[in-house]
Amino acid sequence: xxxxxxxxxxxxxxxxxxxxxxxxxxxxxxxxxxxxxxxxxxxxxxxxxxxxxxxxxxxxxxxxxxxxxxxxxxxxxxxxxxxxxxxxxxxxxxxxxxxxxxxxxxxxxxxxxxx
Numbered sequence: 001x002x003x004x005x006x007x008x009x010x011x012x013x014x015x016x017x018x019x020x021x022x023x024x025x026x027x028x029x030x031x032x033x034x035x036x037x038x039x040x041x042x043x044x045x046x047x048x049x050x051x052x053x054x055x056x057x058x059x060x061x062x063x064x065x066x067x068x069x070x071x072x073x074x075x076x077x078x079x080x081x082x083x084x085x086x087x088x089x090x091x092x093x094x095x096x097x098x099x100x101x102x103x104x105x106x107x108x109x110x111x112x113x114x115x
């Protein structure tokens with residue numbers, strides 16, 4: 001599966017839904033964990049504003065990567081955001097979308113690049 005790095009350097013990201021535990025299986029309530037680190041995964045919703053438009057996105061982040069002070073409407077930045085296109089079939093219906101994953105989410109804006 002292709003992983004596409006997402007450049008957020010010219011975007012504004014605002015929290016629209018605070019992090020919640022990501023559930024892997026809704027029927028059993030099984031919590032999603034990172035397959036490599038075994039860290040519990042969280043999901044939060046953001047508005048991604050760039051190039052004169054905006055989109056709502058859900059981003060999965062390891063619990064250890066959730067920064068302090070997240071509140072509704074807070075500007076945030078994401079560490080190593082990637083997008084993964086996905087598709088599946090359920091009940092005879094094809095579904096597809098983009099899953100977003102970051103290493104961390106922190107309140108504020110990243111420091112300007114030095115150079």
